[in-house]
Amino acid sequence: DAGVIQSPRHEVTEMGQEVTLRCKPISGHNSLFWYRQTMMRGLELLIYFNNNVPIDDSGMPEDRFSAKMPNASFSTLKIQPSEPRDSAVYFCASSSRERGGGANVLTFGAGSRLTVL
């Protein structure tokens, strides 16, 4: 199992440019999460999908951010236009519910480090 795969690992762009981050979840996982990590705010949940359907996007900072999950094996997080304050590490995580219930157990990707100049 290759785990959760994110690309690119590093992205440097200029303010105003469009940024697209990609995620391939673990095969068979039916939930996918996008998190953002910064020194000031820690780990913040941006959006959560269940069976490819967005369930909760209340953490998306503003309309410049959008996320899609066209199929069970791929998701994107897009920022347009990007701003310096969007600089952060963006993590994708996937999960499936364990037998017997309980909360989702997340497996994280290695993250995409975004720098907006």
Added chain:
Amino acid sequence: AQSVTQPDIHITVSEGASLELRCNYSYGATPYLFWYVQSPGQGLQLLLKYFSGDTLVQGIKGFEAEFKRSQSSFNLRKPSVHWSDAAEYFCAVGHTQGGSEKLVFGKGTKLTVNP
């Protein structure tokens, strides 16, 4: 609102010493609790979890944690720290809200291990 507090931003211990990382949570019902570890430049890896039952849970890499409802705590422990344990540790509480499930993370505790 649910929250997680990790009071210690940075802890330094000597290799071979014991370790305890503190975590306090705020949640109205029985929580799902997690500890994750993050090595530099890496994603988060699950160390252990508590859903129900025995309040002392064992995890990977020799870590354990104890759920204490009366203290709203879920502290992480290891009897003898190895240099490879140097990393950042995150406590998290999971809950269901409006049909979705979220993990709320603490701000993390960075562990330095001295030789």
